[in-house]
Amino acid sequence: MSVVTLTIDNQQVTVPAGTTVLEAARKAGVNIPTLCYLKGINEVGSCRICVVEANKSIQTACVHPVSEGMVVRTNTKRVRELRKGIFELIIANHNADCTICARNLNCELQRLGKELGVETTPYLKSYPEEEEIVSPTIVRDNSRCINCGRCVRVCDKVQEAGVLAFNGRSDKMFVSTFYDAPLEELSCINCGQCIVNCPVGALKEKDQTAEVWAVLNDPAKYVIVQTAPAVRAALGEEFGMPIGTPVTGKMAAALRRLGFKKVFDTDFAADVTIMEEGTELLGRVEKGGVLPMITSCSPGWIKFCEHNYPDLLDNLSTCKSPQNMMGALLKSHYAEMAGINPDDIVVVSVMPCTAKKFEVGREELEVDGRRDVDISITTRELAKMIKQADIDFTKLPDEKFDEFYGDSTGAAVIFGVTGGVMEAALRTLADILSGKDLQNVEYHDVRGLEGVREAEIEVKEGLKLKVALAHGGSNIKKLMDQVRSGKAPYHFIEVMACPGGCIMGGGQPIVSDQVRSEIDVAVERAKALYSEDEKAAEYRKSHQNPSVKRLYDEYLKEPNGHLSHKLLHTHYQKRG
């Protein structure tokens, strides 16, 4: 590989040819402010904040390639004045009522203003009237949008949902949708990646914390909470804890203090999912059912499939997602066990996900006319509630989930990372097929962050299971096009809508591009989950979960049985 040597602020740097000035500067430890830039996703040089002098001419560092002997100055008077001028223009067209913005204290524009030392703008306020455009999951507000284009690119290139676009031009250019239709009319998969990639507060989830507070304050309601695996890997970030700190115990403690009657773990249902999905897979393999079978835990993926691969809906596992399995069981088995009228039960789920808000409203998931889950909130919304209750999260003791529906295995907790569902399934399938309690439970072939992965796993002598995984819309399309062509040799495929899986879900704490340039967030959050798996020394396989065993023995009788089908399985709809 050819290299290039250049000078940045009098420091010599040698980098591969083709590197941008920004990347070279970061390598040299020189900070250049950015705003629209998102590595690998949005490299368009449109906000212009990253201007530098390269060989005395003004260039945008994020897109300008280095060249041999180039002299870069990042901090001249000319550069500083230009950045200030650009910032003043941006802020004039931004509804900067920061204190009542969802992104207060976690806003890249706010930080930038501080960094540039700009405290006023000479320009007239020119942004449109504040108007929240609300979908069942995502709320948009163009008064705060700075037209950086990150959401547009993520929606179009990373997720390939192609819903958000820059429509109109000049002062009439806004991020909007096809004929300004509501998101729910379009092929939006509710993944929320637009939110977590927005530098400001122009995009946020539909906030349902008030609804949760309302039921918590209603003495007639028996409010149960369940938390998805990935939440514990990231919630601490909202309270200043390092990325990758697992906070399972503190989270359980906080939920109890918020007033939930029972604090349960979606991980329990993840173990149930493995029982149901594993059985379904074996059935399809043995009886010649539709293969490859594809996981159905990710509601973003389900909607993606319904829109883009309506011809392949039969490949989807009929299993509900763990969130909904949990809800269905809580309102049936648990209600019976605890002697509570299911109509008094309110199930709140805390998810790393915005698509779950849509999923809970799907009518086809209802059992006896009852929704499995009543309210789904994101990791961020939970953090907000904890803050509203003035709970000092970092000082909380570690507590455990409540019994039975709080019991889980190491297999369940890794559901939150790409490859996790697959690995959990393999652990159980290998045991069932071999009839042994296998000691080697870690399947490193299916781990990692590669967008599309495949592996061949010998689950018993003579039976090799061919599996594949994809996460993130563009990767999913690559794999699914192969499935559609009939050339996919796989038995089982795991698909997660968000790149990285649920740990990087659209409901997770938002990490600025600046931090992301230093820390691989997905890697750190994944580590948190794998460490929880390793800590669960006693049970690391779903079928070993004693409470799950009891559930089947005493209630469901058998996976894929009659009651399972009523409570835990579903069907899908073509959306074209």
Added chain:
Amino acid sequence: MEGVVQNLVAEACAKHGNDSSALLPVLLELQERSGKHYVSREIAEEVARALEVTPGQVFEVVTYFAALSDKPRGKYLIQICESTACSVVGYNALLDWFKEELGLEVGQTDADGLFTLATTHCIGACDVAPAVRINNEVFGNLTREKVRELISERRAG
């Protein structure tokens, strides 16, 4: 009805080449054929399907380019040039004549859907400024009498 749209779009796509590079000419042609100078949502959806681009891309293009519209306009699109050369020689008078004759403000379409009054930027007719464009024809060196004629001719059909 759906079949009509499909055929219309298929025809335009076949004429201009069935790939995304044909998007602009296809949209211009379909807009022309709409009789209302616009690209309907239905047409846009079909174009997206036919050219294998996202509906979002079609709408981006429709809203980006000044010649394209996502909202219906009159059978006759009257565009008064308000650019530099026309402004120097007084396009305001011309605009007022059209406003008065049509009883429309800029941006309005009459009740019959016959005329839309709009302004535009330079149409390359500065030598006959102030100039007006009606659909694809350009008229310059206008007097009030000629404006009246231009309108009545079109009203008569």
Added chain:
Amino acid sequence: MEQVRYITEWFGRYDGQNIDDYIKLGGFETVRQLADRGIEATVAIIAESGLQGRGGAAYPTGIKLTQAREAIGERKFVVCNADEGEPGTFKDRELLKQNIYQVIEGMIVAGICSDAKEGIIYIREEYTWQHEAINDAIRQCRDRKVLGENVLGTGYAFDIRLFSGAGAYVCGEGFALCESLEGKPGRPRTKPPFVKQAGYLRLPTLVINTETLSAIASILRKGADSFKAYGTEISTGTKVISISGKVNKPGVYEIPFGLTISEIIDGFGGGMKDGSKGYFVQIGGASGGLLPVGMWNTRYTYEGLEAVGLSVGSGAIVVADETNDLRDYLKVIGEFFLHESCGKCTPCREGNRQLHFVLNNLAAGTADAADLKRYDSIMNVMKGGSLCGSGKTEVVPFLTARKYFPEAFRLEEAN
């Protein structure tokens, strides 16, 4: 004053449509000569002539052709830029209408010289009325084997199609043009890579102005020296200009470089309209500079205009007289750019949004000192920070206005 008939030599010599008449005049001879002369010698003649790009950037055409040849790609394109979007410009309209074949001839030469087999005439939507005639001309070229697999028996392949813009000034910029050719909104990309390396479909694309192509054919026909006989040492040859506004004879004229603005207005424009008194001219389009009547002795050359902060630009000359108000005029320019900014980069999008407020106040006579400060700041950010040439050059009329027309920026006493 007599027009030069160099590029426009055959205007009026045939109906502009019948290819046989064009061939009778000697049309397409330069393509045949190219086969004998060779590409290098052909490009050398263009380089020797000193021809510079007539779209506004004034890049030496000889170098441009050489670079186009050097660009590597499995397909290459020549795009005739007939997007003529600079307000006050209508000379390409006439070059297309009166002598389309000469433009095509220039395209074929440019295509062969740059090893491109595909040509596209990118015409502005406002010229939709010309589409039929141009498509007809292309058809006649194909019938006469002037276009096709074996151009005039030379062994070279080259074909042309017509592509219409859809009303976007920015599409005159190379990248924005390419984006719109690809079926996307016309928003410029960042450089490098350049259009010549990775333009349309990310393939090498030579985007070249209609007049430049026309000139290429003329120069090859008549020799570099004949072109250099006109103009000055730096600004060789002739320029096809568009005169409009307050003159008696607005129109398209071919002139030698080197005349003064007054000479052009009087000699070609027929003098000020009805003998009115001149106030200012804008030269080169909406992004061109403003020159007060007191400076109309400035010579119309690249170097002469540059010395006073202006440029030739598209060749537009819009003339205003004393009854015109410069502040109204600035507002018109501001509205134009507010309408035409693609919206991609902050300086141009937000700068125009804010400039609009300032210009409204200025025209209404309500501007205050803060408005003028904003005016100046916006210019700095747009000039230094815009992504593409459109934003960077938009400041020229506003900066020259500030420099040469202090009276327009004098604040009312009340303010």
